[in-house]
Amino acid sequence: MTKKKNGRPLKLDGKRTRFIKARFTEEEYALLRNLWLSLGLKESDFLRQRLLISSAVSNKINAVEVLKHLNQIGAEIGRSGNNINQLARHANFLNKRGMLSAEIVLQFNTIFTDYISIFRGMERATRELLRLLKA
Numbered sequence: 473m474t475k476k477k478n479g480r481p482l483k484l485d486g487k488r489t490r491f492i493k494a495r496f497t498e499e500e501y502a503l504l505r506n507l508w509l510s511l512g513l514k515e516s517d518f519l520r521q522r523l524l525i526s527s528a529v530s531n532k533i534n535a536v537e538v539l540k541h542l543n544q545i546g547a548e549i550g551r552s553g554n555n556i557n558q559l560a561r562h563a564n565f566l567n568k569r570g571m572l573s574a575e576i577v578l579q580f581n582t583i584f585t586d587y588i589s590i591f592r593g594m595e596r597a598t599r600e601l602l603r604l605l606k607a
Contacts, residue, residue, distance in 0.1 A: 492523075512536050535605055542598065549591070556584065 508518035566572040
């Protein structure tokens with residue numbers, strides 16, 4: 473009877489077996505360490521990217537920070553949506569009582585059109601940013 477192996481199967485292709493050694497001064501190491509920590513990467517992943525990917529030198533994006541800011545933007549969009557709903561409710565209330573003027577409707581439609589165009593621009597920019605982060 474053979475003993476069953478437990479754990480993850482061994483990686484056959486693409487296994488990293490070679491090491492590169494380098495010496496740094498304390499200042500150089502501190503600079504590199506701050507970079508990989510600010511980017512949220514492990515030391516080996518950071519060095520591998522810097523050595524193998526030429527565009528990694530110019531792309532210093534901290535994905536965690538970007539996602540935090542995107543969450544804040546999403547919350548702000550939600551708040552603006554709530555404000556629009558409140559305005560629509562108030563307009564319906566005024567309309568039922570015959571107090572809604574055409575001037576107010578025209579002004580609301582103009583502002584709402586501006587809001588929609590800004591929102592679509594933000595959607596495009598967010599999609600582009602997520603594509604860049606994915607690459």
